[in-house]
Amino acid sequence: MDIQDKVAIVTGAARGIGRAxxxxxxxxxxxxxxxxxxxxxxxxxxxxxxRAEGAEAVAVETDVVEVNSLQRLIEETESRFGALHVLxxxxxxxEGADVWPDVPIDRVGAIVDVNLRAVILGTRLALxxxxxxxxxxxxxxxxxxxxxxxxxQAVYAATKAGVVHFTRSxxxxxxxxxxxxxxxxxxxxxxxxxxxxxxxxxxxxxQPVIDSVEMLAPEDIAASVLALVRDPKSAGCVVSIxxxxxxxx
Ligand SMILES: NC(=O)c1ccc[n+]([C@@H]2O[C@H](COP(=O)([O-])OP(=O)(O)OC[C@H]3O[C@@H](n4cnc5c(N)ncnc54)[C@H](O)[C@@H]3O)[C@@H](O)[C@H]2O)c1
Numbered sequence: 517m518d519i520q521d522k523v524a525i526v527t528g529a530a531r532g533i534g535r536a537x538x539x540x541x542x543x544x545x546x547x548x549x550x551x552x553x554x555x556x557x558x559x560x561x562x563x564x565x566x567r568a569e570g571a572e573a574v575a576v577e578t579d580v581v582e583v584n585s586l587q588r589l590i591e592e593t594e595s596r597f598g599a600l601h602v603l604x605x606x607x608x609x610x611e612g613a614d615v616w617p618d619v620p621i622d623r624v625g626a627i628v629d630v631n632l633r634a635v636i637l638g639t640r641l642a643l644x645x646x647x648x649x650x651x652x653x654x655x656x657x658x659x660x661x662x663x664x665x666x667x668x669q670a671v672y673a674a675t676k677a678g679v680v681h682f683t684r685s686x687x688x689x690x691x692x693x694x695x696x697x698x699x700x701x702x703x704x705x706x707x708x709x710x711x712x713x714x715x716x717x718x719x720x721x722x723q724p725v726i727d728s729v730e731m732l733a734p735e736d737i738a739a740s741v742l743a744l745v746r747d748p749k750s751a752g753c754v755v756s757i758x759x760x761x762x763x764x765x
Pocket of ligand 1: 527528529530531532533534552553554555578579580581606607608609630657658659660701702703704705706707708709710
């Protein structure tokens with residue numbers, strides 16, 4: 517799909533990977549990018565960056581865990597811009613300061629709801645509007661954690677494996693609805709999520725991993741998301757963006 521003149525929604529767009537994708541979509545010629553996040557003030561900042569690239573931007577305060585909130589987001593996008601071509605299901609949370617299994621029960625539910633349930637619901641709700649405008653592309657943000665055991669973040673890893681499997685199970689939607697569903701699986705990316713893992717910063721278990729690799733930039737992931745949006749054969753694609761080993765300084 518040519519991104520020129522298309523209408524996109526990015527969830528988790530207030531910062532990190534979502535912000536980078538929103539800006540990259542605008543730079544690639546998208547007509548409008550709708551920024552969905554709970555952090556409205558930071559989403560407004562992303563909106564400024566998107567406008568600076570020449571696209572229309574609106575920040576719609578959204579809690580992806582709430583079906584009504586997701587429904588409003590999609591309805592508002594279609595009514596305001598007349599179409600929905602691209603959805604980046606990207607909002608995500610991890611165990612945060614805690615290490616599995618010492619994760620508060622509420623947090624367990626929230627991780628599953630944000631990382632997996634919202635991806636499924638977002639996809640479900642985007643199908644009809646995408647069909648109405650001739651088809652679309654959905655790119656989910658999974659993680660390298662989908663493929664290897666991550667004992668310290670077992671809930672997070674399980675949800676990301678679920679996103680990969682869901683993505684693969686959505687291949688027939690390309691034929692039935694004209695909607696290609698794919699996902700990116702980033703390694704470690706320099707974002708606030710990593711900074712907020714562990715008590716007071718990347719904990720004992722994560723810091724040695726960070727020290728052993730070249731960290732990815734959010735823009736690296738955004739580039740892969742855009743490549744999937746453009747690729748007419750992206751349905752079911754699961755793209756890993758891996759960290760290179762740290763080069764000796
Ligand atoms: N940073 C990494 O190393 C890394 C690696 C692999 C995958 N990922 C995934 O990339 C995605 C983006 O993460 P990031 O690193 O940019 O983190 P981030 O914390 O900087 O951004 C995540 C965004 O999601 C938003 N969000 C969380 N819960 C929400 C909710 N209920 N409703 C609406 N918005 C909500 C947050 O407000 C935040 O702006 C996540 O799905 C994450 O799991 C990150």
